[in-house]
Amino acid sequence: MFYLRAAYILDEFGNILKNAALCIENGCITGIEKSLKNISETEIKDLGPGILMPGVFNMHTHLELSCLKNKLDFSKGFKSWVIELIEKREKISDEKKIISALNEIDSLLKSGTTGVLDISSLGITKEIFQKSDLKGYHFYEELGLKEKFLNEKKEEKISFAAHAPHTTSPELIRKIKNITNKQKNLFSIHCSESDEELNFITKKSKEWGEFLNSRNIDFSDWPVPSKSSVEYLDKLNVLDEKTILVHVLDAKDDDFSIIKKRNSTICICPRSNKNLHNKLPDLKKMFEFNINIVLGTDSLASCESLDVFDEMKFILNNFQISPDKILKAGCINPSKIIGFEKICQTFKKGNIFNGLYINDVNKDIYESVIFSEKNKRIVL
Numbered sequence: 001m002f003y004l005r006a007a008y009i010l011d012e013f014g015n016i017l018k019n020a021a022l023c024i025e026n027g028c029i030t031g032i033e034k035s036l037k038n039i040s041e042t043e044i045k046d047l048g049p050g051i052l053m054p055g056v057f058n059m060h061t062h063l064e065l066s067c068l069k070n071k072l073d074f075s076k077g078f079k080s081w082v083i084e085l086i087e088k089r090e091k092i093s094d095e096k097k098i099i100s101a102l103n104e105i106d107s108l109l110k111s112g113t114t115g116v117l118d119i120s121s122l123g124i125t126k127e128i129f130q131k132s133d134l135k136g137y138h139f140y141e142e143l144g145l146k147e148k149f150l151n152e153k154k155e156e157k158i159s160f161a162a163h164a165p166h167t168t169s170p171e172l173i174r175k176i177k178n179i180t181n182k183q184k185n186l187f188s189i190h191c192s193e194s195d196e197e198l199n200f201i202t203k204k205s206k207e208w209g210e211f212l213n214s215r216n217i218d219f220s221d222w223p224v225p226s227k228s229s230v231e232y233l234d235k236l237n238v239l240d241e242k243t244i245l246v247h248v249l250d251a252k253d254d255d256f257s258i259i260k261k262r263n264s265t266i267c268i269c270p271r272s273n274k275n276l277h278n279k280l281p282d283l284k285k286m287f288e289f290n291i292n293i294v295l296g297t298d299s300l301a302s303c304e305s306l307d308v309f310d311e312m313k314f315i316l317n318n319f320q321i322s323p324d325k326i327l328k329a330g331c332i333n334p335s336k337i338i339g340f341e342k343i344c345q346t347f348k349k350g351n352i353f354n355g356l357y358i359n360d361v362n363k364d365i366y367e368s369v370i371f372s373e374k375n376k377r378i379v380l
């Protein structure tokens with residue numbers, strides 16, 4: 001047993017404790033001592049004048065698209081971006097895709113993002129994710145009418161996701177959710193991201209209908225039009241405390257009420273939203289509704305980096321949200337949804353220790369953590 005002391009410690013609720021020490025035994029947290037009076041000096045490892053905090057969690061990315069970093073044009077709109085993505089992705093070998101993903105995993109771990117939810121429709125990053133030191137899950141993502149990967153066998157660090165309400169049949173969405181619930185696993189789905197989705201779900205747009213038909217996807221029994229993507233998913237009965245809704249860009253009060261009532265989590269990826277749709281989520285409303293909000297970056301095909309600190313900086317610069325709330329979304333709120341597996345990274349008694357030390361902090365501690373330089377974050 002030993003104690004890690006720092007001038008500041010971010011506790012499991014996101015509060016800052018001054019001059020405290022984290023007690024660690026066999027790699028697990030056994031408590032936080034708020035007074036060092038009764039601890040012998042030989043048991044204390046003093047980190048210094050900075051802050052000891054949990055590693056941050058990227059709650060939505062697609063590692064398999066890391067090979068597309070800086071290769072796509074965001075300025076021509078979402079549709080042209082999708083076409084370019086598919087064309088360029090096909091030209092890159094799986095081997096190159098895996099090398100790029102491995103490089104990103106390495107740089108995430110070195111810069112303080114120690115947990116990831118990785119979404120994959122190709123299925124090629126499963127093994128490297130399982131073998132990596134990243135905490136979290138690799139999600140096989142399904143779309144269309146029929147599953148490619150879905151099965152009932154529970155595997156370590158593996159779960160399943162549906163792509164989106166307008167791309168995946170309601171039967172398949174329900175089936176995935178049923179299986180992930182049986183496995184006591186998380187379920188993730190992109191929700192309310194693009195105009196294409198909005199127009200199809202709320203107006204049954206001809207354009208998207210034709211696209212689905214061209215892919216032999218019969219949508220005659222899909223419950224469209226619905227009031228919104230959130231309402232649509234609620235009708236399918238797939239919103240609960242293990243569901244993560246990614247993006248939620250075009251949501252109204254009714255949608256936030258449903259999400260809150262169902263106790264689902266929203267993962268926002270605002271840099272990607274800005275790049276692809278020139279829109280930002282209504283983060284203020286999300287906080288007002290007291291919804292569990294976590295942060296993702298989406299992939300390097302739509303965002304400049306997978307570093308959650310960059311996402312936090314962007315939020316601080318573009319929204320009227322206090323830095324403590326932003327930091328909690330990055331490293332405390334994920335535990336509210338992943339806590340059941342004890343892989344969450346807060347400093348809660350019983351959790352596996354996963355710490356980050358940042359030496360350079362000033363008076364406004366939350367803000368200086370968010371603006372910390374990559375090389376000043378020491379993963380312990």
Ligand SMILES: [Zn+2]
Nearest residue numbers: 062190298299
């Ligand atoms: Zn995504």
